[in-house]
Amino acid sequence: MTTAPNAPANPKASRKILVVEDEEALALGIRDAIEHAGHAVSVALDGDAALEIAQGGDFDLIVLDLMLPGQSGLDVLRKLRDNQHTVRVLVLTALADEEDLIRGFEAGADDYMKKPFSPRELLARIEAQWRARARSSCARGVSRDIDAADSTRRFVMIRDARGANARNGTKRNGIDYT
């Protein structure tokens, strides 16, 4: 990577995003908001479709509802991570239960949003994912840089919450878990 450690991610870059939400009106509302921000959006209305579409496409991010008919969002997330999918995942949940959120992170979520949320907050969190990705890429190349090292530490702390990754020592986004 030649990007400078603090260089902002290109805010205008178009990304591929999969929205998984069984409430169709909400799914379409999220789709419209993300498309308006310049990204390409696919929509899945249940867990089975989500898994199929996610595995067949090269997505930059999945916005994933946890409560879905058929297999749950957590099931989908676990299967993707079991298959070494490194796509970023932002979990949507109406569940106020801390345990469910922790399970989401343990299953490999990168961030979450509690419903109800505003489109502005959703877009802000989505854009933050690109910056996180840029930081982790930088950390790979310039690990002695203080800023990059700080990014790495934060990143590892977050990723360490993922039991599966820590257990199998997977090297994801350049971070070695051994």
Ligand code: CA
């Ligand atoms: Ca739902």
